[in-house]
Amino acid sequence: MPELPDITIYVEALEARILGGTLQKVRLNSPFLLRSIDPPPAAAEGRRVSEIRRIGKRIAIGLDNGVWLAIHLMIAGRLHWKKNGAKLATRRDLAAFDFDTGALTLTEAGTKRRASLSFVHDPATLDAGGLDVMASTAEEFRARLTRANHTLKRALTDPHLFSGIGNAYSDEILHDARLPPVKLTQSLSEAEAIRLHNSTRDVLQQWIERLRAECGDGFPENVTAFRPEMSVHGRLGKLCPICGERVARIRYAENETNYCPQCQTGGRLLADRSLSRLLKSDWPRSPEEMEDRLTASRSVPGHSPGKEKT
Secondary structure, three states, rough: OOHHHHHHHHHHHHHHHHHOEEEEEEEOOOOOOOOOOOOOHHHOEEEEOOOOOEEOOOEEEEOOOOEEEEEEEOOOEEEEOEEEEOOOOOOOOEEEEEEEEEEEEEEEOOOOOOOOEEEEOOOHHHOOOOOOHHOOOHHHHHHOOOOOOHHHHHHHOOHHHHHHHHHHHHHHHHHHHHOOOOHHHHOOOOOHHHHHHHHHHHHHHHHHHHHHHHOOOOOOOOOOOOOOOEEEEEOOOEEEEOOOOEEEEEOOOOOEEEEOHHHHHHHOOOHHHHHHHHHHHHHHOOOOHHHHHHHHHHHHOOOOOHHOOO
């Protein structure tokens, strides 16, 4: 799912192309995309773009008649910049917005239709109320973080607590802060909270700058949650760039958390909900014990690691 750094780059690319321009036509290719009927899409046509902003993980485009259109890309939605009149030729092509300078198209991979388009009079109705970490003080951050006693992973990704942070960058933030993802927010010391605040701002800013340099004057076409430059996210089994330990993972439903056992949990493996339920007391307590078990299993005649259930 595109998060704060990705959405920031999308907004900057759109500002360079459509700010001050006219939205000539809205073309919808999926009945599931539109999540509002008041105002109708027709109210946006023929109007000048007066502002573009990020609202959480949404991209909001304000028009000179007070109408806003807001796009939430969810997991698999992506934006593309094309020539005017670009065809919506496949089921992945959900919508096109024709401006006088070109066409903004919205696609979504897969069969699940989660991306959304809303037309509203007041963009504040789309705001979940999360704190903008980039503009926050350490005191504001800690107050929001400790409002309830959640795990750090859950707190960072809660849109009601913090704006624009999701699964990928929360992994990177917690690794940078050297904090375990399952540590409870109200158990943080003042020094740990300050460190987490600094890491959150630093990691997000570093990725904004990296993506900005990568995109240049072009349009962001390679938006992904999995990048080889990341330290832990999506890097299960690969080496931590700081200590050289292998990155571990815990999973819950469709979500996963990636972390370094050495940098973040003092050499302890966190129990994966599905695997630990299966293994119970046999769940390895350290990366070394996990490696010993894998080595032993590979020595069994006829064993094929590629067929091992996970």
